[in-house]
Amino acid sequence: MISTDLIKGSLKTIVLKLLKENGRMYGYEITRKVEELTAGQIKLTYGALYPILHKLENEGVLVTESENYNNRIRVYYSLTDKGESVVAEKVREMKEFIESLQNIVNPQPGLNHA
Amino acid sequence: MISTDLIKGSLKTIVLKLLKENGRMYGYEITRKVEELTAGQIKLTYGALYPILHKLENEGVLVTESENYNNRIRVYYSLTDKGESVVAEKVREMKEFIESLQNIVNPQPGLNHA
DNA sequence: TCATATATTTAAGTAACTTATATATTGCAA
DNA sequence: TTGCAATATATAAGTTACTTAAATATATGA
Numbered sequence: 001m002i003s004t005d006l007i008k009g010s011l012k013t014i015v016l017k018l019l020k021e022n023g024r025m026y027g028y029e030i031t032r033k034v035e036e037l038t039a040g041q042i043k044l045t046y047g048a049l050y051p052i053l054h055k056l057e058n059e060g061v062l063v064t065e066s067e068n069y070n071n072r073i074r075v076y077y078s079l080t081d082k083g084e085s086v087v088a089e090k091v092r093e094m095k096e097f098i099e100s101l102q103n104i105v106n107p108q109p110g111l112n113h114a
Numbered sequence: 115m116i117s118t119d120l121i122k123g124s125l126k127t128i129v130l131k132l133l134k135e136n137g138r139m140y141g142y143e144i145t146r147k148v149e150e151l152t153a154g155q156i157k158l159t160y161g162a163l164y165p166i167l168h169k170l171e172n173e174g175v176l177v178t179e180s181e182n183y184n185n186r187i188r189v190y191y192s193l194t195d196k197g198e199s200v201v202a203e204k205v206r207e208m209k210e211f212i213e214s215l216q217n218i219v220n221p222q223p224g225l226n227h228a
Numbered sequence: 229t230c231a232t233a234t235a236t237t238t239a240a241g242t243a244a245c246t247t248a249t250a251t252a253t254t255g256c257a258a
Numbered sequence: 259t260t261g262c263a264a265t266a267t268a269t270a271a272g273t274t275a276c277t278t279a280a281a282t283a284t285a286t287g288a
Contacts, residue, residue, distance in 0.1 A: 002211050005244070006127070008276055009119035014218050021221055028235050037221065038214035048276060050237060071284055072235055094219055097116050098212055100152035104128050105208055107135055107151065119275070122245055142266050162245060164268060185253055186266055 002041050010097075011044060012052055013090040016061070016079070020087045024065070024078040027053060053077055061086050116155050124211075125158060126166055127204040130175070130193070134201045138179070138192040141167060167191055175200050 018033055019025055025033070031044045053075075056062045061083040065076045079087060132147055133139055139147070145158045170176045175197040179190045193201060 002207055002214065003123070004277070005123035006207065006211050007123065008244085009117070009122050010215065011276080013120070014215075017218055026235080028233095034218075037217045039217075041210055041214045045277070046236075047238080047278070051276090054237090070234085073283095074235070091219055093116055093120065094215060096155055097120050098215055098219070100116065100155045101124065101128075101208060101212055103151045103153075104131055104148075105205055105212070118246070122275085125245080140266080159246070160267075161247070161269080165245090168268090184265085187252095188266070 001043070007042055010094065011048055012056070013094050014042070014044070015049070015052055016056070016083070016087045016090055017094075019062070019077060019079050020084070020091075024076040026074040026076050028074075030077075056083070115157070121156055124208065125162055126170070127208050128156070128158070129163070129166055130170070130197070130201045130204055131208075133176070133191060133193050134198070134205075138190040140188040140190050142188075144191075170197070 014034060015030060018030055018037075022033070027046070027049055031046070031049060034042050034044045053062065057064060057077070060080055062077045063080055065078075067074050067076060128148060129144060132144055132151075136147070141160070141163055145160070145163060148156050148158045167176065171178060171191070174194055176191045177194055179192075181188050181190060
């Protein structure tokens with residue numbers, strides 16, 4: 001498992017990117033998808049996920065549709081137009097972040113920045 | 115610039131990895147090296163850096179040597195034996211983290227995990 | 229009958245940061 | 259010679275994105 005400190009700041013971006021890739025999803029589905037994609041390395045707790053979803057809905061980034069499945073409520077979330085542009089920006093930022101981290105953990109010895 | 119939320123949890127690992135690569139360094143030097151390696155994307159503020167260094171010293175991960183240069187105090191930090199193994203573990207974790215993030219932002223459509 | 233999986237919600241607590249402030253020297257430009 | 263930028267370290271106060279924990283409810287297989 002990866003320490004929660006490391007993962008913390010990236011949860012919102014992860015949720016948004018999954019919604020972009022998969023269209024509408026419900027909360028429980030999102031947690032399982034994250035585990036699947038990261039081979040169990042990243043786990044989204046419900047205490048983190050649902051507040052994130054509610055906040056993004058309040059901000060107009062997501063919209064919900066509640067449906068009934070097997071007598072259980074499912075709240076499906078999907079991106080608004082605003083959400084689409086928010087995702088694009090967040091993903092761009094994350095790619096820059098990944099690149100920066102790679103420059104740290106895999107420094108190129110030949111490349112002298114002096 | 116990358117949002118501070120994203121960067122937050124990785125600062126300690128970044129500091130430790132730089133010390134591993136460069137041997138002993140002083141605080142101010144570390145902040146500049148991070149900016150250089152990340153093309154200005156990641157900035158280590160002093161309010162973050164010095165508490166991190168002090169804490170790592172208290173934990174026996176780092177040791178200090180204070181020297182005088184141009185009438186300014188420089189506190190050089192370097193890894194202890196314990197520090198070396200801490201870095202190894204932290205870097206391993208960060209590589210897993212990067213890999214997980216890449217699986218999110220660059221999903222492989224052909225690869226079906228169902 | 230009981231544990232596990234499914235499904236959502238929210239309150240309370242933690243800690244890694246940011247922001248701001250303090251202090252002091254060197255060196256360059258106007 | 260005045261004043262700003264760069265160099266160098268330190269720490270107190272505040273923020274916030276999380277974690278942990280507790281609550282609620284149904285379906286399903288052993």
